[in-house]
Amino acid sequence: MELTLNHFLILSAILFSIGLVGALTRRHIIIMLICLEIMLNAANLNLIAFWHFSPNPELMHGPLFTLFTIAIAATEAALGLALVLAIFRHYQTIDLEQIQGLKE
Amino acid sequence: MSIAFFMLAAVAVLGGVLAITLRNVIHAVFSVLLFFSAIAGLFLLLIAEFIAAVQILVYIGSVGILMLFAIMLTTKVMGDPTRTVRSRGWVWGGVAVAALLFGVLIPLITRAGNTAESSLSNFDPSVKELGLALMDPYFASVGVIALLLTAGLVGAVVAASSASETTDS
Amino acid sequence: MNNFIDHKIIELGHWVVGFFDEYPLLKLVVQILLYTLPLMLSFMGAFAFSTWLERKGLARIQNRPGPNRVGIFGLLQPMADGIKMLLKEDIVPEESDKLFHLLAPVMLMVPAMIAIGFLPVGDGLNALPLDSAILFFFAIGSMNTIAVFMAGWSSRNKYSLLGGMRAVAQMISYEIPLVLSAVTVIMIAGSLNGQVIVASQQISGWVGSGDVVKEFFGQILGWHIFKPWGFAGFIFFFVAALAEANRSPFDLPEADSEIIAGHLTEYSGFKYAIFFIAEYISAFAIAGIAVTLFLGGWSGPILSGLPWFVIKLFSLFAVMIWIRGTLPRLRVDQLMGYAWKFLMPLAILNIFVAGFYYFAEQQWGTWVALIGGWIFGFGALQLAAKGLSRLNKSPLLKGKRVYQYAE
């Protein structure tokens, strides 16, 4: 059974949904960040899949963009966690429920 | 090939599901690392070694560690990081995502109908072309990414260090 | 010389695979086994020998005989330790996270095994001949930090957690100089592939010229270590490697005097053994990479590929033992400061020096590049090193020691 793009697209969709579900349901900030990472990876997978099955892969678009996304994801994770530290220091908790600063 | 794909897919899905369901945060992080390695494997499957390597290096190597560090720092010393509860109204989240997945994504994909064969067999991607491409047309974006990374670095340090200064008790 | 031994091994391999042609699936399995089993077994053997070598070496440094009871010159001592480990009761702390407690040593062993795969052991002898082998090696290298952490955390012990955290911190902070110093070689060699790097260290003109002397020196003088940035790179790489493998001056996590055995306190029995083995194998792996990058890999004047590689490997290991015996352990903040404030800047400077070298080589030929490189490049590095060291004068010397917590 040959591998086709659809397989990969479905897989990345599923993975993305898992990430999303995690993000929507878990109260722990770090878990949310993790789910975020999952979603990003799903996207990267998608990118590479499209690149792989694209007619002219030699242009290396896929890997390039994935490189960039990974770099950005890394910084984002770093900053996110630094902020989480700051939030923790301020709220003494990282439970999303209590962190309702925006609520008026 | 397809066996490997299905195995890796299964691992990835397992990792993902475990990550969001496990009550213990640390376990969740480890399952995510598993997920990342599965994704790296898939990259390899798609013959994007460099990306796989980078994926492993970045995600598993640093982001994973970062997560663990974050967890360690944010829970009280030896506090029980395991008690995490689902947020309120989580049912809705699930329903929304399910609707999104089955209602939107999958029909879109299936309808797209791009079942093109993998055409990579005649091309052996090497890191050199990638490097050249990076330098040539995408030099500007490399610059931007460099800037972004430094900014991210400095930002993280400032945010984290301010944390250390003011930790009073 | 035409790597006679390497070719022989390759033919042996093809020959074995030939038996299983009609069962493609089976053939595939055998092929994989062929690639992985000999490498693993050989490195396990090397581990056993190295434990013995290390204990003997340290003993000799400390002017004592070392293990000489078991077998001749104590050669069977590793065997004895192994058996002891197996028989020992495997205590798992009641509070600990059973699964991850078990998983930690495995997580450490797996990357170590994969890492040795990437090494270009001989001409054509490369378990995982990936295009970006070196990068993969570093990637895998970074995975074992997770294992260390897992060990530290899952044993539910304050000391083990602290030790784990310290180990993780150290490994992360030394990963960067490690990679940066490797970058110089990759930059000059132009590829991440092990074979290409080894090839780049043979002076092209001389190796194929047939002249015995040129042939002899061609194999050696081409090594990167003889280049200014290469030499500096090798030093930085080697120091970072020691830290990466938690060896000698940087083996703080397991420092007995401070936090018992760090993340390994709760491990006993076979799990401890696995930890021990994994550690040694990763040390070997990093040494192997150092050899490929700076010491010309498997290339050597007389002997064929594999033996050269083994010789170089064990000589580096000996240096490690030597260093372990002589240098005292660094304090944690010195450790961290050294990595971030000393090694990294120099490594970056080294990249620039390599850059100039490459530029000079292109413009005015290798000799001018070599001489200019050594004078200016190395001088600059010396200067930077002196400046940085004055800059990082540790607070101890500057004046009263400032305690953040203790009074």
Add this chain to the structure above:
Amino acid sequence: MITAITFIPVLAALAILLLPGAGRVSKPIALVGSLISSLLAIYVVIGFNLEEGLQFVEKYEWIPSIGVDYYVGIDGLNALLILLVAILSPIIVLASWKIKDKANTYFSLLLIQFTALYGAFTALNFFHWFIFWEAALVPAFFLIKLYGGNGRHKAAISFFIFTVLGSVAMLLGMLFLYLKTGSFDFIELRQLAADGVVSSKLGDWYGWIFLAVMLGLWVKVPLFPLHSWQAPAYAEAPVPVSMVLTGVMSKMGVYGFLRLVVPIFPEGIREHSDILLNVALITIIWGAFLALRQTDIKKVLAYSSLNHVAYCMFAIFAVGAANGIDKINAPAIAMQGAMLQMFAHGVGAAGLFYIAGKLEDVGGSRDIQDFGGLGAIMPRYAFVFGFLVFSSLGLPFLAGFAAEILIFSGAFALTPIHTAIALLALLATAIFLLTIIQRIFTGQAHDTHGDLKEISIREVMVISPLLVLTVCIGVYPTTWLNLSNRFIETLSTLLAG
């Protein structure tokens, strides 16, 4: 020149309000401001050439699209009234020398009032005239409201509402007229009315428009049904303001009639002359008889001024009722009588209110029953008071008589019966004025009033010009009548037709 006269008081007012130190010296500034404009006005009136028609004309385009321009000029009609304002304004400022609290707002309002009056009397374009007409209202309202007696709020408000409603009606009427005829200019309108354009254009609306325009003036004069605002307003207003109100403001109504209604709607007046005549007659009788029953001296004077001003209207309407000019040119005499009455009453009433005000200041209350036997205590006050009373009573050789004799001789020739009844009011005036004198000055002095101090020479000096003027008008009125002679002649022939 006229613009200067009109706007100097406002400048003085602004000076008081805006200049930093001006608060303390508001009184002298106000005096100087009013003096300058009055001297200029007097100079203008003296320089008025009796033969020519409109003089000192200043006409600038203001809003050309709708035919509104700043059109100022002096002709026979407003010369006398400008003179009246000129004479009264300095005296009024002097009369309010005692105002202490919130002095500078008081004086600035007063000066704005004078500007509005000068403007109202010299304007020849409806739009510009109407602005000043309303402008005259606002300061008066505030003056009453802020500085009046204890019933001032109601009085001020009813004063304001009545006049504003009236002027709204007038505005609508004139706008309608403008729509039909296309001009705001009084002189043009007069010409249009003369050659019948107005009546033809308005067609059956003529009656309504006539009524609307007249309503605004009706309230201002005031005439019978809409007069109830007048007495409280005059009584509650502070003395100088009531001097302005009686002296000049009521004349604006009559002037409005002569300037607006008579030239533009002569047929209207002729047509409804009998009703109008009756109304004027009722107002005359009304004022007189109401005054009989009042005890508050200022109310009495207010009603008496209602009665006196009604004489002018009576004369005008009598002219309306005339059919043709007989040998004694009665319409001209009646109209001239009205003009002179405006001037004479303006002078007399202002003086009277001033003196009555003095009584209130000195004696503390306005009720004449509280006083008695002041004749002995305050002889000079008694003399001046008596003098002014007899002048407004219509004693010969004083201002009142000259005007009244003209009005009556003119009106009698036109409408004998009505005039005869009007004479009845003369008697009533005599009665209530003399009762006042009898009540206040004769009989035994109350013990409390023993210490009442005589009014000072200075106070008498303030209104001495008025006294002198009353005698001049009474003895030899021609000097004043010549001013309006030619204009009134043409106007009366136009109306009597």
Add this chain to the structure above:
Amino acid sequence: MNLFDFSDSVGWLMWIPICPLIAGVVLALLKPSGKVSAMVAIAALTVSLGFSLKAFAGTWGHEAHTLTHNFTWIQIAGVNLEFGVVLNSLTGSMLAMVSFIGLLIFIYSASYMSQDERMGRFFCYLSIFMVGMLGLVVANSVLMLFMFWEIVGLASYLLIGFWFHKPSAAAAAKKAFITTRIGDLGFLIGLLWAFKATGTFLFFDGGVGILESSTIAALASNTNVLWGLNGAGVIAVFLFIGAVGKSGQLPLHVWLPDAMEGPTPVSALIHAATMVAAGVFLVARAFPLFLADTAALEIVIWIGGLTALFAALIAIAQYDIKRILAYSTVSQLGLMMVGLGAGGLAIQDGGVSIGMFHLLTHAFFKALLFLGAGSIIHGCGDEQDIRLMGGVFSKMKISSLAYLAGTIALCAFPFTSGYFSKDQILLSAWEANKTVFWISAFASLLTAFYMTRQCCYVFLGKYRGEGHVHESPPLMTVPLVILAVFALLLGYVSEHFYHVLDYLSGVHVHQHNSTVVIISWIIALGGISLGLLVYARAKMGIDDVDPVKRLMTTPYGWLENRLYADELYQLTAFKLWGALAKAISAIEGLIYIMVVVATAIVSMIGQFFSGTIDKKLIDQVSFDGTCKRIYESSQINAFIQNGFLQGYLRIVTAGAVVIGILFLLLAR
């Protein structure tokens, strides 16, 4: 108007009223002390007297000749209202009489008022009075006459109310002024009517004047203009109303007795010689108008006769010496009116002289009586009630004798001045109207009776008041004696006076009728003897009942209360007047209420608008309403923005789902 050229024209006549005016103004402004002010006033009056005598001399020769000098007062649109002065025998004689008697009174009051601290003010008022009186006499224009007429009214008001601290004086002054004012209204209507009819105010204007025959003929032409009178008659009657008011004839006589409140010289001046005479003078001045309409004369006669009778009757029952004299003046005036009217009817043009001569004689002896009474009152310590006097004759010889002379003149004792003048009146009355004759005759009888009654009360018996009676100082008694001489002897010069006074026709018609003469004798002597009979020995104390009262108590009571004239007015005129005023103020109140209601309605409407429409509709429903809606809606999505991170994401996904579905459906 050339005041200063004394050649032929009569412009200088204006000086006569102007001199006292100057004095008046000077006294008013400078307020000199008593003596000085008296000097100033008297000096001014002597100057006027001089001019008057010059004028009188001028007219002595040629009676029918009238000289006029006119100047325009107001000139309007071609019509000019003129003033003017006229000199004919009437003016001359009146001027002489008024100024002479005025002077005497000035001198008399100089001493009489010497104690009063407001003497300066008194002489100022007197001068103003003289201005009015003299101006009235010389006026050629009816308007000017009216104006001076009012000045006289003002002066009388001021003089009566001179002692204003007495409430009764003030009330009397006001009453005088108002009653005369009513009369003046009539005068004004007459004046206006004249102006309307003739177009001019002048009496004599070279043929065009009101009194010129041509205009009168024109006026008389339209008959039955009003109440059966022709044009001229109407004007005449209206003028007569003015005369009635001023001279205190029947309907408007109420003010005269009260005018006694003023100081005695004032009463003398006003109620004897001059002011009251103004009315008669007016009728005389406008006599041609009256002649043009017999009906007018009839009115005059009847009113005159009735007034005479009425006043005489009241006089009988009065106790205040001055009040008695006042009523006697009223009745004498009535007689003068009768004289004029009857004269006009009997001998047309000549009638003027009859009335006027009686006026002259009356002026003298009435002035004498008043001044005499003044000195008696002065003597008796300011006591005015005759019942508290008595036996004055013995104490005050000169005053009493002068007073007695005046009395006999008044009673028309044969061969006194009164006899000559009254006799003529009775004669003409006999001719004109028998009933009026008998009324006047009876009135004369009563006059004689009450005068003797008064003399008995005052002079006979012993002094019933406190204090001692003393003779007045010479300054007062000298004028008395002079007047007494005039009162007695003027009769003999009557013949000449009649001649002078007939300025209209210039010739005097002698009427002679023996019966009338006999009747007049009977009247005079009968009245006196009757009076002596009744009162010679009667007890005349304060508490004694008057003998006549004993005979007919109730009618006497009526008379005492002056036949309730005041009360009658009170009931009728004042009540009506008050009712009218009350009605008007009631209506005014009604209007005010209507206004209040209207403003209430308006404010209610305003309230309605501001309340319902503005508040509810605009504020609540539209403006605030929308704001609230917006706020609430914002609340809703605020509910979403509650910092609950997952919430946001869910919404994002929901959005994505929706868009996806849409995209699917639409992109098909």
